[in-house]
Amino acid sequence: MGKKVAILGGGFIGRFYAESLHGQRNRDRVSVVYARREETATRFAQDFNIPYWTTNMEEAIAHPETEVVVVGLPNNLHLDAVLLCVKHNKPVLCTKPLGRNAEEARQMLEAVESAGLFAGYMEDLCYTPKFLKSLASVKSGAIGTVLWAKSRETHPGPHSEWFWNIEMAGGGAILDLGCHCIEIGRNFIGKDIRPVEVMCWADTQVKPIDAEDHAIGLVRYENGAIGQFEVSWTFRGGMDLRDEVMGSEGTIWTNSFLRTGFDMFTTGKSNAYVAEKAESSSGWLFPVGDEVHELGYTNMFTDMFNALESGSACAETFYDGYIVNAIMDAAYLSVKSKKWEPIVLAHWRGQTGVPKMSGYVDYDDDHYFIKDEIMPNGDIKVILKHKTSGLISETVKRAS
Secondary structure, eight states, X not given: OOOEEEEEOOSHHHHHHHHHHHHHSSSOEXXXXXXXXXXXXXXXXXXXXXXXXXXXHHXXXXXXXOSEEEEOSOGGGHHHHHHHHHHTTOOEEEESSSSXXXXXXXXXXXXXXXXXXXXXXXXXXXXXXXXXXXXXXXXXXXXXXXXXXXXXXXXXXXXXGGGGOHHHHSSSHIIIIIHHHHHHXXXXXXXXSOEEEEEXXXXXXXXXXXXXXXXXXXXXXXXXXXXXEEEESOOOSSOEEEEEEEXXXXXXXXXXXXXXXXXXXXXXXXXXXXXXXXXXSSEEEOOOTTHHHHTTHHHHHHHHHHHHHHTOOOSSBHHHHHHHHHHHHHHHHHHHHOSXXXXXXXXXXXXXXXXXXXXXXXXXXXXXXXXXXXXXXXXXXXXXXXXXXXXXXEEEEOOO
């Protein structure tokens, strides 16, 4: 049997969610939609053939046709929505970021866990096909020990007015986009490795807003690995989603959206939708074959509903959302202090006291191996370090 779903929020993200739910498992249906404005709710219900709509949030959650609640609301409403789900004992899936800060996220985490309620953190970019394939490769040891994970999300800015209101949103590009990039890095480095501190630069360079529209940050983990995020609401040319992972034995590069091998030229006479955050409908464009799938929504809902049915945990939980919020809190402190800021975690369920990783490789009893290189004449030069004296030396293996 499929699930009857209430979607809270009839905007851009709510539409992505409805398309994914009605298309991915072919048995889950949106039965109730809540929106703050009646015209939004009625249009959404009409477009997706939803039998019930309302402008009362609690009514949507408590509705007898609601078996699961999907929260696609502005950030300032997440906590209220989740607490209402707890009140009415309805499993809840919440969009990113979980809260405007770690305190809100902590309250949501503790509320659902105290109630024994299923709760999924809808971090869709941790479910894209390329990410899942990359993560499987990392976990199999294909690139060795992960030393550095970098994630970039940039575009011209979000689509609704509330994003630009710092009180409603809780922040700017860091909170909107950094949550994706930070959780991607956590997955690659290892969710059980504790994030320790953050160094972050941010500024308001272009948009006439109170929040930041551009930021770059480093997250240091207990084992010495580094997560890096690059986020911007000032990037021109569409939406750029890229990840890089560097390991001791290999490297992964992925491009999930802007340049994926699908290029199209059009005069723009149709003025049709191309892809999320596309700035033009003419000229050379970069569409996406199956947008909701490429952005991870179908895999995300499949994982979460399967986990709900089996009584297991999904890949992205409220705990993950809380950790991400705590990292972003430290990032905002670092922007102000211009120093490394510690990440404060009231809840930590991973490893503790993990030593800094060492990639030293023995060459022989006396030397560490640094690298080798094939020379133009075919000789192989080997660079070594003496274990005791620290002396750097080289030896040459002549070509045969």
